Amino acid sequence: MTVKHRPSIDGLAAYKPGRAPAAGRPQVKLSSNEMPFGPLPAVLDAISHAAATLNRYPDFHRVRLTEALAERHGVDPSQVVVDNGSGALLQVLASVIAGPGDEILHAWRAFESYPIVTAVSGATGVTVPLDDRYTHDLPAMAAAVTDRTRMAIVCNPNNPTGTVVSRAELDRLLDALPDDVLLVLDEAYHDFVTDPRSPCGIDLVGERPNVAVLRTFSKAYGLAGLRVGYCVTRPETAELIRKAVVGFSVSTLAQAGALAALDPESDVELKRRVAHVVEERTRVAAELARLGVPVVPSQANFVFMPMPDGPAMAAALEERGVILRAYGTDGLRVTIGTTEENDRFLALAAELLRRS
Ligand code: PMP
Numbered sequence: 001m002t003v004k005h006r007p008s009i010d011g012l013a014a015y016k017p018g019r020a021p022a023a024g025r026p027q028v029k030l031s032s033n034e035m036p037f038g039p040l041p042a043v044l045d046a047i048s049h050a051a052a053t054l055n056r057y058p059d060f061h062r063v064r065l066t067e068a069l070a071e072r073h074g075v076d077p078s079q080v081v082v083d084n085g086s087g088a089l090l091q092v093l094a095s096v097i098a099g100p101g102d103e104i105l106h107a108w109r110a111f112e113s114y115p116i117v118t119a120v121s122g123a124t125g126v127t128v129p130l131d132d133r134y135t136h137d138l139p140a141m142a143a144a145v146t147d148r149t150r151m152a153i154v155c156n157p158n159n160p161t162g163t164v165v166s167r168a169e170l171d172r173l174l175d176a177l178p179d180d181v182l183l184v185l186d187e188a189y190h191d192f193v194t195d196p197r198s199p200c201g202i203d204l205v206g207e208r209p210n211v212a213v214l215r216t217f218s219k220a221y222g223l224a225g226l227r228v229g230y231c232v233t234r235p236e237t238a239e240l241i242r243k244a245v246v247g248f249s250v251s252t253l254a255q256a257g258a259l260a261a262l263d264p265e266s267d268v269e270l271k272r273r274v275a276h277v278v279e280e281r282t283r284v285a286a287e288l289a290r291l292g293v294p295v296v297p298s299q300a301n302f303v304f305m306p307m308p309d310g311p312a313m314a315a316a317l318e319e320r321g322v323i324l325r326a327y328g329t330d331g332l333r334v335t336i337g338t339t340e341e342n343d344r345f346l347a348l349a350a351e352l353l354r355r356s
Pocket of ligand 1: 033086087111159186218229
């Protein structure tokens with residue numbers, strides 16, 4: 001017997017995380033858009049130091065981390081809400097803002113959590129296909145706004161395609177949204193962007209009344225296991241979110257580690273790591289193109305290959321110890337790893353393509 005629940009949950013496929021390596025087998029995991037490098041020593045030091053106080057609850061209001069993030073982004077601390085991952089903040093936003101009868105608008109394909117948070121909130125998902133460049137079709141999204149739209153989500157860069165939107169296109173969507181309907185800009189991969197046409201959502205927060213930006217420590221900061229994400233928005237919207245986040249959800253270790261990662265000294269090394277990933281992204285994309293594989297130009301730490309035989313390719317790679325993420329017949333996504341990991345993937349891809 002199933003207990004009574006929201007009917008919208010029944011139609012939902014559970015979130016499938018990127019495959020983890022099988023125990024005991026040396027494998028290269030390029031399936032979850034993580035950084036390939038371990039945490040900085042300063043972050044590990046801060047975490048082990050903070051561990052001495054684990055008999056106490058964490059700082060409920062995440063004060064030091066919130067203030068450091070506000071300073072980093074040139075906003076007031078009242079505009080920043082920290083939670084245990086930007087995925088958690090997405091869920092809180094959807095549930096606070098929309099419910100049965102309301103609509104949440106987002107592109108497809110985009111991040112796989114969007115239909116899930118929509119269904120959990122009870123709202124109806126309205127999806128707009130990506131255009132033929134695998135980019136958000138913002139004019140079509142603007143045309144899909146109705147008087148029931150309560151929230152629109154734009155993933156910039158988009159997961160899994162790595163494409164970005166321009167400021168002008170985004171303004172067009174914002175113009176179609178009433179000032180009291182929220183646009184969520186999911187900027188999980190913002191630090192990898194090199195295209196100057198792609199806007200910084202946090203600038204938009206100052207200019208528009210209805211923008212919320214989501215950022216995370218899971219990607220460029222390389223701290224996916226720590227679980228820290230944050231939202232930058234207007235103070236009134238931040239207050240709504242703060243009321244709904246689960247108390248003490250950001251652990252003492254997470255707060256200390258994220259704070260250490262924001263230190264200017266950590267920043268130098270993190271920027272170097274991001275630059276390495278960006279360089280490797282260019283190399284991997286060029287090499288795949290040379291092998292005849294279709295690739296979408298990426299502004300994130302992964303590259304999308306729109307190939308219908310993606311699942312077969314993923315299975316063949318996995319058998320040989322390299323794990324990618326397949327999206328049915330839509331394509332295959334490879335996360336940028338270390339130079340050696342990327343070389344291993346590229347060599348195997350070349351070998352498999354020669355055989356086929
Ligand atoms: N947004 C996007 C676009 C993502 O790809 C992810 C993670 N894969 C998240 C949000 C959630 O990240 P986290 O909860 O680790 O902050």
